[in-house]
Amino acid sequence: MNPSAADWIKKFLNRFEKQSLVLRFNSEDDFYAHLKSSGFIYGVSIAALPEEPVSHLKLSKEEFTKINLFHGLLFTYLNNFPDGSFDEAIDSIVLFYKALGKGKTGFLQKLVKTNAKDNQLEHILSARLQETNTVLKKNSTSLITFALLYMDILSFKVFLSTPKKLTHYTIELESTIINCCFLALRSKERKNKYDKQLVALFESSSSYLNEINHGDDILWAESATYLTLKDGLEKKYLLDLCTLAVNDDHVLDASEFQFLQQLTVFLDFSEEDLKQSIKDLSDFSEAHSAKIQLFEYSNPVHQFYKQSSETVKKLILRNKVRLTKELEESGELMVLLGQSAVRDLTSEEKTKVKDQLLDICKTIPSLTIFLLPGGTVLLPLLVKFIPKILPSSFQDNRIDTKKRS
Template sequence: MNPSATDWIPKLLNGFRPEDLLGSNKNEVDFYSDLKSVGFIFGVSVSSLLGKNVSSLQLTKEEYTKVNLFHALLTTYCYFNNTNNFSEAVPKIITFYQQLEKGKTGFFKKLTLSQTPTQELEHILSARLQETNTSLKKNNTSILTYALLYADVLAFMRWLDTPRAIKNYAKLLETLVISCCFLALKAKRKQTKYDRLLIELFESSSEYLIETASGTQVITLQNLSRLKKLNLLEKKYLLDICTIAVWDDHQMDLAEFKFLQDLIAFMQLSEDELTKSLKELSLFSEAYGSKIKLFEYSNPVRLFYKQSAATVKLLILRNKKRLQQELEESGELLVLLSQSTVRDLSEEERHKVKEQLLDVCKTIPSLTIFLLPGGTVLLPLLVKFIPKLLPSSFNENRIDPKKK
């Protein structure tokens, strides 16, 4: 199953029994704990709830996140309706996102003929992952991570029970999350330059903060009276989000801990919930060595390069054998690529590499991204990762780790 290719949802549904997909528990709180154990709540999905057998491929964080989001929505529907009829769940999830007006697909996706419901949902989920990284736009920065995706699941729960006014609920929930994170950052005694940047972004974002504070920019817990009206699952999620917000330096000073204590007292949660939240976050971080962040400042150019590099690397790894075969059949290209690892190529040689690489990409469907308008911008990234595929005899500077 490849979550980056079409029809991965039918493949997933047909590859597992209903009882395997739904798990042994029928409790939303227990399922929430399961999602936290794989990193979905933390915004760093390290696996799916189904384990490694969900795919024979080495999935990326984004692909695991996409699978876990679908799994969470599917399970929520089945728990609520006490059913394992997955064919009914997919149209309901699509209708939910349409009413929420999120996860909108692009213009060209809409023109796709004979699109099945599962294919439409696949496009929606992909678009939803893109939206979470651009939800708070200011000064061309992208700072929100995948940790906020669970808000979709909470909104879906509410929609199944009360379909009306779901947009108002989703906006309220997002506003409460953002406002509490703002207060968590303000509580930090030692604020980094990125903390200060985020605080400035929040303070200038009237969509979130001014509306929350009844027309003022002074945000306090006392102003967020709706926190007391949240259900247990919503409160646990909001506490976990605030815990992540102050965790990026892996330290907890007295001011940060005091804010978290005030938060649970205001929401009428027990001290055990805070202790459990901190412990689970610490254990996950230690187990996977992940740098868990709720917010991540990124320059748009750097973000584009980072995402493009990850995409190119993934395409190369998944087409390794075919690409290696095509390169070996193109003798001159192979020689030039190998020489590029030890010297700068001339203008004529770089032109030859560009033309011959595009010819190679034509023979591998997954690499057609390089043939699109502007795709040649990614060619240097392709060249960067290809030397790893070449035989060691072509790279004189490669050091054998065993002999080092």
């Protein structure tokens, strides 16, 4: 089986029966533990879950990630509908991604002209992984985006029970996870220059996501009312990601451990749950000799920021005509973007900018990357560069604060 070639899903399902893919796992928690052991939760898949080899080929981390994402979605469906078939699961997963990508034409344009649902899903999953890699360039920060792919599985679970809640859920879940990882990173006592660059980017991003109470890092979570604390998978995932975020040097200092303890209490977990999360990460890292930081230092963060900036600039230039037209029609957004270049916007204004910019991104295919999990962290770069790259569009709308004072 070659996950990079057509018909791999059909071959995968022909090779493994439901017993191997679903029934051998005792529960959702058991399946999650196996996903974590494979590295999928950490964004570095080094194996697939079936006990037998899935391929005679030497597969890449991205190919293992694709297989594990599909397996996770498949398990979620059949765990919810034990009498369901593989074909029914595939149909449902395709519907889920179409619902998740509603209006995101750039994502859905890649969904091929074929009636075979398994082939459609193959293209969806390839596009899903490619879109996340495109945002942050290959091998630069695929770790952070791939670590966020488990959100697809959590969101699919919600889609199966209450489809109408999907959009709101995915937005809130992404914001919560990104903010939480940022707070975990900020808790580090010894920050190198790369830590500081990432903190600066996340602080900028967080103002366009959810406001953070800087007096008490853990208070932000109390406003995440969607997080019912009844879903153990959400809570485990959140704790594992935060453990990953602070443990890049394999040593937890006092402030890092204190943050994780606060989060553990908030999530209604025990001290043993926290110890297990730390142990799982340590065991995986030692077993596979992999640098699996959530924020990848083998390719320094300044390179991440630089490449991300270049990507955003290129997207703006390639869509200059369309962007200019959309901005001119938006009115208020044009004014606010112009003002953002000379003063700090209020929280209310930032919310307006975020909402209106994302609406524009929905209409421009190549900008739909900002709508995918992990993409909104780059939204401040879009706000920063639009007035600089499209200056003529803002000449009549720029506010001269000096003259007003």
